[in-house]
Amino acid sequence: MKVAQLFRDYFAKNGIGLGSFLLVAVLFWVVILIVLPQLSMLDFSFRHHLPPPEMGGPKDTYTIEHYKYLVLGAPGADTTYNVVDLGVFGRTLLAALFVTILDLVLCYPLAYYLGQSRGGGAIRILVLLLIIPYWINEILRAFAFRIIFGESGLINEMMLAMGLISDPVDFIRANVALYAGLGYAYILLMIFPIYNVIESLDRNQIEAARDMGAPWWRIHWRVVIPYAKPGISSGCTMVFMLSAGALAAPQILGGPSSLWFTQIIYQWFNTGGNWPRGAAFAIVLLVTCIIIVLSMMRLFKVKIGDIGK
Amino acid sequence: MTKGVDVDLENVWIRFGDFVAVREANVNIKGGEFFSFLGPSGCGKTTILRSVSGFLEPSEGTVRIGGRDMTGIGPNKRPTALIFQNLALFPLMKIWENITFSMEVKGASKAERRKRADELLEMIALPDQGEKLPSELSGGQKQRVAIARALCAEPDVLLLDEPLSALDLKLRQHMRTELREIQQRVGITFIYITHDQGEALTMSDNVAVMRAGVVDQIGSGHTVYNDPATPFVASFVGENNVFRGKVKSIDGDMALISTNRTGELLARIATTAQGTLKVGDPAMLFVRPEALNIAPDITPAPNRFAAMVKHEEFEGQIYNVFLEGSEGKEIKMSLVNIGTERQSAEGMNLTLEYVPEQAVVLPAGELASE
Numbered sequence: 001m002k003v004a005q006l007f008r009d010y011f012a013k014n015g016i017g018l019g020s021f022l023l024v025a026v027l028f029w030v031v032i033l034i035v036l037p038q039l040s041m042l043d044f045s046f047r048h049h050l051p052p053p054e055m056g057g058p059k060d061t062y063t064i065e066h067y068k069y070l071v072l073g074a075p076g077a078d079t080t081y082n083v084v085d086l087g088v089f090g091r092t093l094l095a096a097l098f099v100t101i102l103d104l105v106l107c108y109p110l111a112y113y114l115g116q117s118r119g120g121g122a123i124r125i126l127v128l129l130l131i132i133p134y135w136i137n138e139i140l141r142a143f144a145f146r147i148i149f150g151e152s153g154l155i156n157e158m159m160l161a162m163g164l165i166s167d168p169v170d171f172i173r174a175n176v177a178l179y180a181g182l183g184y185a186y187i188l189l190m191i192f193p194i195y196n197v198i199e200s201l202d203r204n205q206i207e208a209a210r211d212m213g214a215p216w217w218r219i220h221w222r223v224v225i226p227y228a229k230p231g232i233s234s235g236c237t238m239v240f241m242l243s244a245g246a247l248a249a250p251q252i253l254g255g256p257s258s259l260w261f262t263q264i265i266y267q268w269f270n271t272g273g274n275w276p277r278g279a280a281f282a283i284v285l286l287v288t289c290i291i292i293v294l295s296m297m298r299l300f301k302v303k304i305g306d307i308g309k
Numbered sequence: 310m311t312k313g314v315d316v317d318l319e320n321v322w323i324r325f326g327d328f329v330a331v332r333e334a335n336v337n338i339k340g341g342e343f344f345s346f347l348g349p350s351g352c353g354k355t356t357i358l359r360s361v362s363g364f365l366e367p368s369e370g371t372v373r374i375g376g377r378d379m380t381g382i383g384p385n386k387r388p389t390a391l392i393f394q395n396l397a398l399f400p401l402m403k404i405w406e407n408i409t410f411s412m413e414v415k416g417a418s419k420a421e422r423r424k425r426a427d428e429l430l431e432m433i434a435l436p437d438q439g440e441k442l443p444s445e446l447s448g449g450q451k452q453r454v455a456i457a458r459a460l461c462a463e464p465d466v467l468l469l470d471e472p473l474s475a476l477d478l479k480l481r482q483h484m485r486t487e488l489r490e491i492q493q494r495v496g497i498t499f500i501y502i503t504h505d506q507g508e509a510l511t512m513s514d515n516v517a518v519m520r521a522g523v524v525d526q527i528g529s530g531h532t533v534y535n536d537p538a539t540p541f542v543a544s545f546v547g548e549n550n551v552f553r554g555k556v557k558s559i560d561g562d563m564a565l566i567s568t569n570r571t572g573e574l575l576a577r578i579a580t581t582a583q584g585t586l587k588v589g590d591p592a593m594l595f596v597r598p599e600a601l602n603i604a605p606d607i608t609p610a611p612n613r614f615a616a617m618v619k620h621e622e623f624e625g626q627i628y629n630v631f632l633e634g635s636e637g638k639e640i641k642m643s644l645v646n647i648g649t650e651r652q653s654a655e656g657m658n659l660t661l662e663y664v665p666e667q668a669v670v671l672p673a674g675e676l677a678s679e
């Protein structure tokens with residue numbers, strides 16, 4: 001009854017033509033492009049790795065061997081747990097968390113400044129400067145970072161010239177390049193949501209807090225940050241999800257010893273040719289990320305509905 | 310609570326680039342006084358208040374609070390509390406947290422703060438509302454919370470920037486009385502900003518009337534209303550009928566003005582103009598609508614003139630009668646409603662009179678544009 005009413009209102013508002021088009025487009029988007037592929041991945045992850053002729057045959061049954069593999073390793077291995085893969089998995093999540101925090105620390109002051117300084121041409125130029133590098137594609141940007149951070153790169157050259165260091169620093173091996181590259185890649189996704197909420201914060205509230213004797217840090221802690229929380233959490237969610245799932249940047253900028261979990265997934269899909277295992281790993285990553293995000297939101301008392309704001 | 314302290318502005322100029330927002334302000338506000346700045350929008354009232362609260366340094370001159378030079382002292386270090394034009398309550402803090410924010414800053418314990426919040430909530434007649442959020446209160450309640458929040462800081466001077474402008478008429482009138490009561494109870498200096506002359510007159514001990522960055526007159530509401538210092542004050546504070554003309558003769562503190570359209574009229578020279586106004590000077594004569602009456606006979610006199618009734622407005626306690634004098638001169642007269650049945654007088658030719666001591670003569674000058 002309620003649903004029928006909803007549909008009637010919807011069509012009354014948008015007209016039959018536009019209304020049905022929107023409905024079909026959204027359904028297509030959600031079902032064909034999001035739900036079905038993910039469902040088939042989920043299905044894949046529970047199947048045996050079989051050569052194509054045996055697919056659909058009697059051996060093609062459901063199994064949890066790939067999930068078991070991620071946790072316990074190959075049967076008969078000399079460790080009880082799959083230390084290598086789990087280690088990479090944990091390190092990837094920690095690194096993604098680190099990138100998120102790094103971006104938050106960098107972007108909050110910037111977003112605050114952009115949001116609170118009233119209008120003006122200078123601000124627009126600043127924002128434009130932030131956007132322009134994003135016209136360059138991800139791979140090119142990653143390689144540019146490689147050049148900047150390389151042993152004979154710009155930064156090493158400059159520090160050598162200024163006499164700050166006597167030997168070049170290997171930023172790539174130390175993963176500095178990776179964190180910088182990832183952090184940089186998602187800066188905008190952090191700045192804009194925070195900027196959006198802070199822009200709507202009444203300046204008088206900041207002044208009122210100041211008038212009552214609050215030092216700047218308390219003004220941020222008690223007035224600005226609580227207000228900006230929806231923006232902060234939507235920025236953090238995006239940055240965390242995307243860095244945990246990044247592939248190009250770790251591939252290009254990661255040190256020789258650092259493996260990103262997505263790289264392992266990629267290997268199973270690609271060189272390993274074991275799609276079910278790749279799918280299982282990818283699903284574990286996705287579900288874990290979602291759980292982390294949801295529990296963080298719980299911890300910081302953010303409602304899902306607030307994030308869209 | 311601390312007793313209020315003096316606030317002095319000495320030769321204060323405030324400039325924004327080339328624009329002069331406040332020009333040579335000299336104001337002495339006595340401790341424990343309810344002082345208002347009254348002026349039209351954009352005349353620099355908020356700017357003056359911000360220089361007292363410390364958000365703005367005067368370009369020239371000094372602000373003293375309790376005799377102490379405030380130059381270089383930030384808003385968080387001054388003994389003032391400001392109530393903003395839009396209140397600026399913290400939307401995400403509960404009412405009691407809002408009220409006691411200044412104590413939180415000083416590191417008071419939660420128990421102390423709760424206790425103080427309850428006292429203040431009692432005072433503003435909002436007991437048991439401490440757990441609510443500002444968005445759950447009505448306009449007038451938020452208003453009172455803002456006052457409590459400012460008082461909680463135990464300031465020596467409370468600064469109020471048109472805090473009633475967002476309220477409806479009834480509530481505004483009610484809050485006027487309430488504010489005045491609170492001020493008398495806590496005894497601290499209140500500096501109140503408004504463009505509403507009714508507010509300024511009802512609440513204040515003293516009023517400063519401002520015009521485009523200049524303080525035109527400082528005095529009690531009574532003085533400002535009855536003995537204005539400039540044509541601007543005469544026309545901005547309350548309503549006035551203005552007659553332009555030249556001084557024909559002066560006798561003591563009375564002057565006879567030959568007006569442009571209404572013949573010769575007699576009135577008292579305003580205190581500030583006594584001794585300086587000379588025969589032949591361009592002058593303005595002001596008669597309040599309520600000072601006008603219907604003359605008992607039509608004998609000409611220098612406090613009488615003829616006018617024809619255009620229309621009337623009934624306002625309850627008074628009738629406003631709009632008339633047309635000679636050469637289309639617009640006149641307004643207010644008559645007290647004494648409850649007897651009146652016949653509409655539209656189109657009637659009347660002779661109006663006033664008591665010359667109740668009308669004021671000033672040297673010609675700029676009027677408030679309404």
Ligand SMILES: Nc1ncnc2c1ncn2[C@@H]1O[C@H](COP(=O)(O)OP(=O)(O)OP(=O)(O)O)[C@@H](O)[C@H]1O
Nearest residue numbers: 325328330348349350351352353354355356357504
């Ligand atoms: N930061 C600023 N920069 C430039 N000009 C300003 C600034 N602040 C105020 N002004 C100007 O100073 C003048 C006085 O402003 P102010 O806010 O004091 O007016 P006000 O009397 O409080 O008016 P209202 O009753 O509308 O609040 C205005 O013309 C305004 O444009």
Ligand SMILES: [Mg+2]
Nearest residue numbers: 354355394470
């Ligand atoms: Mg103002």
